[in-house]
Amino acid sequence: MxxxxxxxxxxxxxxxEVAKGKKKSLHLCSExxxxxxxxxxxxxxxxxxxxxxxxxxxxxxxLPGLTDALNKSDATSGKLDDKxxxxxxxxxxxxxxxxxxxxxxxxxxxNCYKVFKNILDKALPNMHRGKIHIGKNxxxxxxxxxxxxxxELLEFQKQLDQAIQAEEYEKAAEIRDQINDLKEELxxxxxxxxx
Amino acid sequence: xxxxxxxxxLLAKDVSWLEPDGNHDDIxxxxxxxxxxxxxxxxxxxxxxxxxxxxxxxxxxTTVINSxxxxxxxxxxxxxxxxxxHRKLLLERRLISNELSGxxxxxxxxxxxxxxSSIMINEEDHLRLQVLYPGLDLExxxxxxxxxxxxxxxxxxxxxxxxxxxxxxxPSNIGTGxxxxxxxxxxxxxxxxQINAAMHGIRTLGLTVRGIYGEGSENHGGLFxxxxxxxxxxxxxxxxxxxxxxxxxxxxxxxxxxxxxxxxNKHIILNHVGRAYGRLRHAFVLGIEEALNSLSALRxxxxxxxxxxLDIRTINDLFIKINPAHLLLIAGKPLNDLEQNIKRxxxxxETLRRLESEAKN
Numbered sequence: 001m002x003x004x005x006x007x008x009x010x011x012x013x014x015x016x017e018v019a020k021g022k023k024k025s026l027h028l029c030s031e032x033x034x035x036x037x038x039x040x041x042x043x044x045x046x047x048x049x050x051x052x053x054x055x056x057x058x059x060x061x062x063l064p065g066l067t068d069a070l071n072k073s074d075a076t077s078g079k080l081d082d083k084x085x086x087x088x089x090x091x092x093x094x095x096x097x098x099x100x101x102x103x104x105x106x107x108x109x110x111n112c113y114k115v116f117k118n119i120l121d122k123a124l125p126n127m128h129r130g131k132i133h134i135g136k137n138x139x140x141x142x143x144x145x146x147x148x149x150x151x152e153l154l155e156f157q158k159q160l161d162q163a164i165q166a167e168e169y170e171k172a173a174e175i176r177d178q179i180n181d182l183k184e185e186l187x188x189x190x191x192x193x194x195x
Numbered sequence: 196x197x198x199x200x201x202x203x204x205l206l207a208k209d210v211s212w213l214e215p216d217g218n219h220d221d222i223x224x225x226x227x228x229x230x231x232x233x234x235x236x237x238x239x240x241x242x243x244x245x246x247x248x249x250x251x252x253x254x255x256x257t258t259v260i261n262s263x264x265x266x267x268x269x270x271x272x273x274x275x276x277x278x279x280x281h282r283k284l285l286l287e288r289r290l291i292s293n294e295l296s297g298x299x300x301x302x303x304x305x306x307x308x309x310x311x312s313s314i315m316i317n318e319e320d321h322l323r324l325q326v327l328y329p330g331l332d333l334e335x336x337x338x339x340x341x342x343x344x345x346x347x348x349x350x351x352x353x354x355x356x357x358x359x360x361x362x363x364x365x366p367s368n369i370g371t372g373x374x375x376x377x378x379x380x381x382x383x384x385x386x387x388x389q390i391n392a393a394m395h396g397i398r399t400l401g402l403t404v405r406g407i408y409g410e411g412s413e414n415h416g417g418l419f420x421x422x423x424x425x426x427x428x429x430x431x432x433x434x435x436x437x438x439x440x441x442x443x444x445x446x447x448x449x450x451x452x453x454x455x456x457x458x459x460n461k462h463i464i465l466n467h468v469g470r471a472y473g474r475l476r477h478a479f480v481l482g483i484e485e486a487l488n489s490l491s492a493l494r495x496x497x498x499x500x501x502x503x504x505l506d507i508r509t510i511n512d513l514f515i516k517i518n519p520a521h522l523l524l525i526a527g528k529p530l531n532d533l534e535q536n537i538k539r540x541x542x543x544x545e546t547l548r549r550l551e552s553e554a555k556n
Contacts, residue, residue, distance in 0.1 A: 012398050030398045094238040106319070106364045108242040110235060110354040113362055113369075120366055129401070130428015133360025133370045136341070138348045154334045 003029035013126075091115045153182050201270050202281050206524055210288060211309040211329075213511035218330030221498045222446045224378040224418070224511065225329055227289070228336045228435075230344055231363045231372035232322040233354040239364040240302070240317040248301025252316050255351075256305065259314055264346035265307035274302040283520035289327065294318050312343060319364050320372075322347070331442060333375050333435045341431070360427060370427030375435055377442050378407060382417035382495045383452035386467060393448060397421060400441055416487035416514065417495075421445070453499065468496035476547050480533070481540035486517045490543075504554035509546060516542055 003011045009029030089098045092115075096108025101116055113120065124131060156179045163172035196204070212225045233239060237251060256271065274282065274295060285291045291304055295318040302317040315323040324347075326340040347353075354362040360370035368374070384390040394404045407418040421442060423434045456464050471492030474485065481489075494510045496502055515521060522538045523530055530538055 010395070010399065012401075094242045096242060104241065105366075106241050107239065107366065108364075109238040110233070110356070110362045113356065113359060124366060124369075124427065127367050127425065128370065128427035129425040130370075132358055133356075133427060134433075135360065135371045135430035136344070137357075137360075138353050138355050157334075 001027050003027060003032050005029070005032040089115055089119075153179065156182065198272065198276060198281065201272070202284065202524070205270065205288070205306075205310075206284065206521070208310070209508075209512050210327075210515065211311050212327035213508065213515070214329050215507050215511075216329045216332070218332050219443075219446050220330035220507070222380055222449050223331035223442065224380055225327055226331055226333045226336050226377050227325065227327045227375070228333065228340045229374045230322075230324040230340055231320040231361065231368045231374075232324065232344070232347070232351075233320050233362060233364070234322075235352040235354045237321065240298075240319065240321065241364055243301070243317075245300045248299075248317050250301075251321060252301045252303050255314075255316050255322060256303065258347065258350050259305055262346045262350055264343040265305065265312055265314070266309055268308055270306045270308075272304045272306075274298050274304070275300045280520055280523060284524060287515060287518040287520050290325075291315060292318060292323075295323075312339060314343075320368070331377055331439065331446070333377065333439050336375075337431060337435055368426050371429075371431050371434065373426055373431050373434055374422055375438050376420050376422035377438070379419045379421060379442065379445060379449075380417055380491065380494060381419055381445070381449050382491050383449045383456065385417055386463065387452040387456055389448070389452060393445060394419075397441065397445070401425060402438065402441060415484060417491035418487075418514075453495070457499070464495075464499070465501075468492050468499075468501055472496065472502075475543050477544070478540045479544075480536045481517075481543060482536050483517065483519070483539070486539055486543065487514070490514055490517070504551045505547070506550070509550060513543060513546060 001011045003009050004027050006029060009031060011027035012030050013028045091097070091108055091112045093111040094108035096112050096115075098116065098119070101107065101112075101119070107113065107116065156175055160172055160175045160179065163169075163175060215221075234251065234255075237243070238247070240248060240251075243251065252273075259265065260269065272281075272285065274291075275298075277285075282291070282296045285304065286293065286296050288310065290306055290310065290313050292315065295302055295304065295315045298317060302315075304313060304315055306313040311328060312324070312326045315325065324340055324343050326336045326343070328336045328339075356362055361372040363369050363372055381390060381393075384393050397404050401424055403422045403424050405420045405422075406415055407420055421438070423438050426434070429437070453464070471489035474481070474489045475493060478485075490510055490513055493502075493505070494507065497505050497507055497510060516525070517539050519535060522535055522542065525542065526534075526538050
C-alpha cells in the first residue's frame with residue numbers, strides 16, 4: 001500500500017479511527033510521518049508525535065476523531081457520550097487535561113491512564129504490537145528464572161556463531177535446536193508469569 | 196569533587212563501551228538499553244514544579260547510592276548547575292538525551308564508574324536507566340539493566356498496572372518501558388547503494404532507524420541506530436531477540452556488500468578508503484561532517500585489514516573526540532568555527548601519526 005501523503009513510498013504506519021460508526025484510515029510512510037512533526041524527541045514514535053498526528057488527521061481530514069472524542073467525553077467517567085456537554089477531561093490527581101495531552105502527547109501521572117483511558121485505547125494499538133503487558137513486573141524476584149535462562153541462551157548463541165564460522169553445520173543444527181527449546185521455555189515462562 | 200573536576204575526570208577516560216569485545220564489533224559498535232520507570236503516587240516530571248522535582252531528584256539519588264546498583268564511584272551531575280559546554284559533552288558521550296540536556300531544576304544524571312551504566316533523573320520520566328555495552332550484546336545489557344531495575348524495585352514503588360505494565364509519561368513507552376538500540380556502522384551498504392532498501396526493510400519490520408547525530412543525519416559517518424518501536428505486548432526478551440535477529444541479518448548484508456565490492460569493484464573501496472586516510476592524515480582544517488565520513492571509511496579500511504598500524508578502538512574514540520564540546524575542552528579555551536576545524540584536524544592527524552610511529556618502533 002502506498003503512502004497517502006507522497007504516493008511514492010510503501011506505507012508503514014497505519015492509523016485507523018472509528019467515530020460515530022464511520023471508519024477512516026490514514027496510511028503513511030515513515031518519512032512523511034516524521035515530517036509531520038517538528039518535534040523529534042524521545043517521547044515520539046519513529047520520529048513523530050502520535051497525538052499530534054491523530055490531531056492532524058482529525059483536523060486535516062475532517063474526522064470527528066480525537067478532538068471530538070476529547071471534547072465530548074465526560075470529565076469524570078472518561079466515557080464517550082454524545083449527549084454530554086462539551087467538557088474537557090481533567091485528571092483530578094494532577095490536573096492534566098485533554099488539551100495538554102493533545103499538545104504534548106504525554107500524560108501527567110499514573111491516574112491519567114484511567115482518566116484518558118478511552119482516548120488511549122484508540123491510540124495504543126497504533127503504537128504497540130499488543131494491548132496487554134507481557135514481561136517483567138516489580139514483584140518479580142531477582143532470582144527469577146529469566147536472567148539465568150537468558151545467560152544460557154547467550155552461551156548457546158555464541159557457540160552457534162563459532163560452529164557456523166568453523167563450518168560445523170551438524171553441530172550448529174544441534175545448538176540451534178537447543179536454542180529453540182530454550183526460547184520456547186522462556187516465552188512460556190513469561191506468559192505464565194502474566195497469568 | 197566539584198563539577199569541573201568530575202568533568203575533567205570523565206574527559207580523561209576513554210569510554211568503556213567503545214572497547215571492541217569480539218561480538219560483531221567490526222560492524223555493531225555498541226548496544227544500548229534504556230528502561231523508563233516512574234514512582235507511584237508522584238506526578239510525572241512534566242507536571243511537577245521545581246521544588247517537587249528537586250525533592251524527587253534528591254530522594255532518587257539517595258536511593259540509587261544506597262542500593263549500590265551502580266559501579267562505584269558514581270558521578271553525579273545536576274543539569275541546571277552544568278554549563279552548556281558540559282551538558283554538550285555528556286550528550287556527545289551518549290550519557291544524556293537532548294531532553295535531559297535542556298531540562299530545568301531537579302533533573303540530574305548519575306553515571307557509574309566506567310560509563311557503561313547511568314540513570315537520568317527527571318527526564319521525561321522520573322527514572323531512565325541506561326546501559327551501554329560494546330558490540331552486539333543486548334542480552335548482556337539486559338541482564339545488567341534488569342539487575343539495576345531489581346535493586347531499585349526493592350526500594351522504590353514503581354508505577355505499574357497489571358494490564359498496561361510500567362506506566363510512563365508518554366504512552367509510546369508503556370508496558371516494558373524498554374528501548375533497546377544498536378549502533379551499526381554500514382559503509383558497505385552505503386557504497387553499494389543498498390542502504391535505502393535495507394532501511395526500508397527495517398522500518399517495515401516495525402523497528403526505528405535513525406542517524407546517530409539526530410534526524411536526517413543517516414549518512415553522517417555511516418552510523419545508524421536501530422531500535423524497537425513497540426514496548427507493549429511483547430516481553431523484554433522477545434523484543435531483544437527480535438531486534439537482535441534483524442541486526443544479525445543486517446550485519447551479514449554489510450559483510451556481503453564489502454566482499455562483493457572487493458571482488459568486483461576493488462578500486463572503488465580502495466579509492467574511498469585511501470582518500471579518507473589522506474584527508475585525515477594530512478588535512479589541517481577538518482569540518483565535522485568531513486571528519487565523520489572519512490573516519491567511517493578509515494574504520495572500514497581497518498576492518499578489511501588495509502592498515503596494520505591502526506586499530507578500531509582508536510578510531511572509535513576519534514568518533515567521540517572530534518565532536519565540538521570534546522574539542523573545546525581538550526583545547527581548554529573557546530574556539531570559533533575555523534579554530535574548531537583546525538583543532539579537529541590537529542587531534543586526528545596527531546593520533547594517526549602517533550599510532551604509525553608506535554607501529555614502526
